[in-house]
Amino acid sequence: MNYRKEFRKATAVLAAIVLIGGFTACSSKSTESNRKTITVSIPPIKYLVDRISGNEFDVNVMVATGACQETYEPTPSQMKDVAKSKLYLGISELEFEQKWLNNIKANNPELKYANLSEGVKMVEGSCSHEECEEHEHHHGGMDPHIWLSPANYKVMATATLNELVTLNPKNKSSYEKNFKSLVASIDSIDAIAKSKLANLKIKKFIIYHPALSYFARDYGLEQISIEQDGKEPAADYMKRLVSQAKEVGIKTIFVQKEFDLSLIKSFAGEVGATIEPINTFAYDWLESTNHIINALYSANQ
Template sequence: MNTINKIILFLFAIVVMSCQSGKIEKENNLLSVSILPQKYFIERIAGDDFKVNVLIPPGASPATYEPTPMQMTGVAKSIAYLRIGHIPFEHAWLSNLIEGAGEIKVVDLSKGIELVKGMAVKHGDHFHEGGIDPHVWSSPLSVKIIAKNTFETLVAYAPEKKGEYEKNYNAFLVELEELDRMALEAFQAKQGKSFMIFHPALSYLARDYGLNQISVELDGKEPSPTHMKHLVEEAKSKGINQIFVQKQFNVENAKAIMAEIGGEVIQIDPLSEDWLSEMKRIINILKD
C-alpha cells in the first residue's frame, strides 16, 4: 500500500472513530456503488427513492482511483454497498471501505453472470481478481442479470414499493431486449469481426455477439515499439480503420497506430452515467 493510501485510511479511521463515538447513524435510503452505470440502473428502477454514493467519479479509472475520506464516510453511512463484481477498485478497496462501516450489506451485482475468465490479467500494478475480466456492464445480456439483482436488492429495502419498482424494472427490461435485438441485427452478418480498443472494456459485448476484441494494452501497460508494429500490421491485415479509446485513457498510442493506417481514434465511455445511450452509440459505430 502506498503512502497516499495509508494517509487516506488514517483519515478515514479518524472519521469513523469520531462517528462511532457518537454512534454512527445510517441513512436508510443511502446506497454506495462503484461506478456510474450502477446509479443509472438504480434510478431506472427506483427513481429518486434512494441516494446513491458513487465511488468512482466521471473520468476516473476503476483501475487506479483512490476514494476520498468523504466518499468513505458516505460508505459508512450507507445501508448497502452494491459492488459491480470484480473491478480492481473493489478488489483493492472494498474490505477497507466496509471495515469501518458497521452493519452494511455487500451485494455482488455480477452474481449469475457467466464471467469471462482466463489467465490472471495484469493491469499496471494490479491484477484483475482471479483472472476474471471485470467489464460485465458492457453487454445487454449481462446487464439484464445486473438489473435483476439490483431490483431484488431495492425491493428488499423498500418492500412497500415492490409494485412500482417491478413496473419500472420490466420497462427497463424491454429496453434491454431492444438493445439486445439491435446488437444481434447489427452483428449477425459480422461474426468474427475484429475491432481494436486501447483497454479491453468491451469483452462481454464481444463475447456475446461474436466479435473479436484486440487490446492495444499489453499486460495492462502501454505497448512497446515492437507491439505497436504488430498492432499496425494486425489492423492492416484485418481491415481495421478505427480504435476505441475510453475517455479515462491516453489517446497518443492509439493516434500513432491510426496514423500508420489512415484511420481514426474514437472516444467511448462505457462508464457513462447515461449507460443506455452510450451503448447504443457504441453498437452503431461497431456495425459500420
C-alpha cells in the same frame, strides 16, 4: 381609523406566515433527511438504481465517470455517505473494490454488500498491468467489465431489483413496474446490436484496453487490444498489429476516455484509421451502449 388595531392585525398575520414557513422548511428538511442512501461502485450501477427505484434514493457513486477505477481513492465525503448507506451494490472483480472493500466493510459492519457479478459467466481478464497514467495494479484474474454486455446488464438489473425490494418492501410493485420498463429498454438495445452486428464484414475490432470482452462474446466479434497483458505494447507487437489492421481493413480504433491518446494517435496514423472515444463507465447505459453499437456498425460501412 384605529392604527394600533390594524398594526396588531398585520403583525399577527406576518407572524403566522413566518410560523407556517418555518413548519414548511422543517417539513422539507425532514423529507430530505428521510431519503435512504445507497452506495454503488460505478455510474452504470447508479443508473440501475435510479431507473428501478424511480430516483427514490440518494446514490453515492464511488468511482466517477472518467476516473480510473484501478487507482481511484475515495474522498472523505464519499466515505461519510458510505457510513449513511444501508446497501452497497458493487462488482467484486473491480480492482477498486478489491483494494477498498475490506476497509469499507470493517468500518461499516451494518452495511450490506451485494455483488452484482453473481450469476454472470465470467471471462478471464489481464493480470498485473500498467495503465491509467502508468500506475501499477492488478485485475484479479477476471474481466470486471460485465455491465457492457446487455445480457449481463439484465442479470445485474434483476439482482438490483431484489436488493431494493429487500431494502424497501412497501414499494415492491413500483420497483417491479420500473424494472419491466428497464428490461424492455435493454432488450431493445440487444435487438439493435443483433440486427446491426450480425452481418458485419469485419468481425474484428481494435481497442486500447480490452473492456468489451463480454460484448464481443455476445455478438460473435473478436476484440484485439493494443495493451499487451495490460501493459503498453512492445514495438514488435505494434508492428504486427499495424500489419494485421491493414490486412483486415480495420479503420476505427476504440479507446476509453480515461486513457492517454498519444500512443493511439501514432498507431491510428500508421494504420490510416480514425479514433473512436467510448465511455465504458457512462451513467446512461442505454446511450453509451447504443453509441458503441453504432460505432462498430459505422466502422464497417
